[in-house]
Structures are given as C-alpha cells and as structure tokens.
Amino acid sequence: MEERAARVHKEAIIVDGHNDIPSVMFATGVDLAARRAPTELPRLHTDLARMKAGGITGEFFSIYVDHRYAEKPTVRGGGSARHALDLIDIVYQQVERHPDALMIATRAEDIRRAKREGKVACLMGVEGGHAIENSLFALRTFHRLGVRYMTLTHTNTNEWADSSGYGGVVVTRHHGLTPFGEKVVREMQRIGMLVDISHVSDETAAAVLKMAKAPVIASHSSARALAPHPRNLSDDLLRALARNxxxxxxxxxxxxxxxxxxxxxxxxxxxxxxxxAAIGPKYETKPLEAEREMIALREGAAFPVTPLSLLIDHIEHIIQVAGIDHVGLGSDFDGVTALPAGIDGVDSLPKITLELLRRGHSEEDVRKVLGGNFLRAFEAAEAYAKGTNTTLSGDGDTTSIDSVSADAGTR
Structure with a gap:
C-alpha cells in the first residue's frame, strides 16, 4: 500500500489552496531556501525542501491582509492595498531567487507545465476583500499582477460583504452582499478570478452561490457537520457549491x-x-517575540492531539454530501497553531494520499482530491472569463465609501 500511495502521489498534480508563508516572510525575512532562518523562528511549515518532499505542484500563497491595515494604516505596512502589494512582491522575489524550483502561475496550464518541469507553480490568492479598498480598479490590478482568487472577507465584515466572524464575535451588516458586493463577484468572474467563500457568513456564501456563473471555491474550509465552527461549510452550502x-x-x-x-x-x-490582548500592542514591531510568547502561553494549556483520521473524515464527508468532484486541500500551513498528528508541514502531504487509499478510494478519486478537482474548476472559470464581454463599463468603479454604500451606479 505504501508503494502504491507513493506512486499515485508522484503521478498526481497536487494543489494546496492556502498557505500563509508570505506573511511569515514579510515579518521575519525568512527565505524559502532555508528551513529555519532566521534560526530563531519558532515554527515553519513551508520551505523548498519540504515542498519537494511533499510533491506539491501548485501552492496558493496567501496575500493575507489583516483588517488592521484598513483600520489604521502605518508607515511600515501602509493600508490594505499597499500591504497586499508588499506580499505579492515577496512571492515574485522568491520566484526570481529560485527559478529552478519555482515559477509564477496564472492559468491551469501553468500548473500542468510546472508538473512537467518538476517545479512548484506559485499562485496567489488575496485573503480579505478589504484589500481592494472598494475599488474594481484595484481588483483588476491585482488580477493583472497574478492574483487568481480573492477571499471576500477575512474575520471582519467589510463595506460590502459579511464575515463569519472570529472568536464568537460576528458582525452582520448586510445579510449577504450589498449591490456593490454583487458587482465585485460579477467582475471577479468576468476577469477569471475565483471567488473564495472561506471566512464569509452563510448568508454571504449563499448570495454568492445564487448569482455565480462560474465555479466558486472555499480555499480553506472544512465540514461543519463534523466540527460546528462558523468557519466551516454547512451541508446546505456544500450541496450548493456542488451545484455551482x-x-x-x-x-x-x-x-x-x-x-x-x-x-x-x-x-x-x-x-x-x-x-x-496584550501581545499585539506589546510586540507591534517584534513579530518573533510575539510568536514566542504565544507559544509559551499555549504550552501551558492542555490541548488534545487531533488524529489524522479526522482530517480524512472531513474529506470523506464532503465527498458524501457534495460528491467526489467537489473536494480539495486547503492546508492553511504557516497560518495555524495546531495540525493533526503526523501533519508537520508541506512534506506531510503524502500521508493524506496513503490514508485515502487505505480507506478504499480509487486512485482516480484520490487524484481528484489532491488537485484534479481544483484544476477542473479553475479551467471552467477561465473558460467563462474568455466567453464574457471584455469591454469595461466602469460600473461601480468608484472608491467612495458613500457611493459604495449607496450603490450610486455608473459615473
């Protein structure tokens, strides 16, 4: 079984929908070539050696924009759009430094080419719709720079879409999408940028799926039926995602x-x-110290070890509810504090292949889960974009918050 799993994993195109290593690189200066540099880094899930060992073909590097960049721009970090640009540049820098191992990817065909060439296709997804600062101009600019999905919200509700919240705090302002939010979704699909419903409220997700003309993704969300967290997808949303x-x-x-x-x-x-609450203000310019203090606090708490079997259970539940063609992997590596037993980083991905085969899934179905399903959805979104009218109307392009809220229309 181990030999069979190794063969399937080696042959498969493997796509991970969400990896937060750009934020780590921004905060610490670490390079993907070094497993733990600066040497003081407390943890790291991603580096070139691990990506090679894990057989990863396409990695979505998260352009994560904390809501605080929108609330209080800083000299170092700028505002939301500026911070997104900084992280996009970090991804490009890594590709420029390591051209033998990495390549920028903006199309499904680029992912396939990376597989043929033995490289990792570096894709980008903006996490947090506030990054566009209520501008379709900015949205299109991010797309031109290579961004291929945007998570409509993060933990914060923005001016045009509701979030699922954080820590039990949910702010509902729109009960889904505003008219401008609908324009954002339509424009994303027109230009071929995948709409990501991870982090959004159920009402927002339902509104997106009701209007979407091209496939939608949840880049890093699990099944709520097995773990009742608002960040996870309900069975109703899973079925709607499958219909989409x-x-x-x-x-x-x-x-x-x-x-x-x-x-x-x-x-x-x-x-x-x-x-x-005190860690952020205390170490505002010292992320490593903040990380160490957080780890020290967590070491004093009693956390159960999550078995790998639960991760596989979530995959299987989505297969049962939505179908085998509608599930993939979105690790959240380097953005989370705890992973299932045996999953230590990108190099652990072969264990998922082995467990799926052990549970009786066919080799074809395992390949779908590992990356085939994402490729199919990505190609469908590209095809939809090619078939739409490419003439810009300017509708809703205003950056005025008042205009966004009132949906003032064309200008």
Whole structure:
C-alpha cells in the first residue's frame, strides 16, 4: 500500500489552496531556501525542501491582509492595498531567487507545465476583500499582477460583504452582499478570478452561490457537520457549491477539524484573555517575540492531539454530501497553531494520499482530491472569463465609501 500511495502521489498534480508563508516572510525575512532562518523562528511549515518532499505542484500563497491595515494604516505596512502589494512582491522575489524550483502561475496550464518541469507553480490568492479598498480598479490590478482568487472577507465584515466572524464575535451588516458586493463577484468572474467563500457568513456564501456563473471555491474550509465552527461549510452550502461546480478545500487547522480541540481553544482564549490582548500592542514591531510568547502561553494549556483520521473524515464527508468532484486541500500551513498528528508541514502531504487509499478510494478519486478537482474548476472559470464581454463599463468603479454604500451606479 505504501508503494502504491507513493506512486499515485508522484503521478498526481497536487494543489494546496492556502498557505500563509508570505506573511511569515514579510515579518521575519525568512527565505524559502532555508528551513529555519532566521534560526530563531519558532515554527515553519513551508520551505523548498519540504515542498519537494511533499510533491506539491501548485501552492496558493496567501496575500493575507489583516483588517488592521484598513483600520489604521502605518508607515511600515501602509493600508490594505499597499500591504497586499508588499506580499505579492515577496512571492515574485522568491520566484526570481529560485527559478529552478519555482515559477509564477496564472492559468491551469501553468500548473500542468510546472508538473512537467518538476517545479512548484506559485499562485496567489488575496485573503480579505478589504484589500481592494472598494475599488474594481484595484481588483483588476491585482488580477493583472497574478492574483487568481480573492477571499471576500477575512474575520471582519467589510463595506460590502459579511464575515463569519472570529472568536464568537460576528458582525452582520448586510445579510449577504450589498449591490456593490454583487458587482465585485460579477467582475471577479468576468476577469477569471475565483471567488473564495472561506471566512464569509452563510448568508454571504449563499448570495454568492445564487448569482455565480462560474465555479466558486472555499480555499480553506472544512465540514461543519463534523466540527460546528462558523468557519466551516454547512451541508446546505456544500450541496450548493456542488451545484455551482465549485470545490471545498479542506482546512488542516485542528480547531476546524476537531470539536474537542475547538473546546480547548475556547477555554484557552478565555483563561488568557488579558495576556492575548496584550501581545499585539506589546510586540507591534517584534513579530518573533510575539510568536514566542504565544507559544509559551499555549504550552501551558492542555490541548488534545487531533488524529489524522479526522482530517480524512472531513474529506470523506464532503465527498458524501457534495460528491467526489467537489473536494480539495486547503492546508492553511504557516497560518495555524495546531495540525493533526503526523501533519508537520508541506512534506506531510503524502500521508493524506496513503490514508485515502487505505480507506478504499480509487486512485482516480484520490487524484481528484489532491488537485484534479481544483484544476477542473479553475479551467471552467477561465473558460467563462474568455466567453464574457471584455469591454469595461466602469460600473461601480468608484472608491467612495458613500457611493459604495449607496450603490450610486455608473459615473
């Protein structure tokens, strides 16, 4: 079985929908060629050696924009759009430094070419719709720079879409999408940028899936039926995603897989509420120190170990509800604090292939989960974009918040 799994994994095109290593590189200066440099880095899930060992073909590097960049721009980090540009540049820098191992990818065919050439296709997805600063001009510019999906919200509700929230705090302002939010979705699909419904509220996800003309993805969300976290997808949303032709890419974070771990996480958050709130202001310009203090706090708490079997359970549940063509992988590597047993980083991906085969899934179906399903959805989104009218109307392009809120229309 191990030999069979190794063969299937080597042959497959493997796509990971979400990896936060750009934020780590921005904060620390670490290069993908070094497993742990600066040497003081507490943890790292991603580097060139691990990506090669894990057999990864396409990696979506997250252009994660914390909502604080929108609330309080800084000299170092700028505002939302500026920070997104910084992280996009970091991805390009890595490709320029390591051309033998990495290549920029903007099309499904680029991912296939990376497989043939033995490279990793570097894709990008903006995490947090506030990054476009309510401008379709900015949205299109990010697309021209290579961004191929955008998560409509992060943990914050923005001016045009509601978030699923964070830590039990949910801010509902729109009950889905505003008229401008609908324009964002239509424009994303017109230009071939995948709409990502991870992090959005159920109402927002339902609104997207009702209007979408091309496949939609959830880049890093698991199944709510197995772990009742608002970040996960309900069975109703999974079925709607399947009707849309989209893909739910399973998140590896223990809190999204394991109810017992999520309960321990909640106890930890309540017990250390004051300490956690103080870390950000205390280490505003010292991310490594903030990370060390967070790890020290977590080491003093009792967290259960999530078995790898639960990750596979989530994949299988989505297969049962949505179908084999609508599930993929969205690890959230280098963006989470805990992973299932045996999953230590990108190099652990072969274990998923082995477990799926052990449970009786066919080699063809395993290849679909590993990356084939995403490729199919990506190609369908590209085909839809090619078939749409490419003439810009200018509709809704205003950056005025008042105009966004009122949906002032053309100008």
């Amino acid at each position: 032709g989209g893909v739910a890419m399973v998140n590896f974070f223990s809190a999204f897989l394991d109810p017992k771990f999520a309960e321990a996480e909640e106890r930890f958050a309540q017990k250390y509420k004051k300490e956690l």
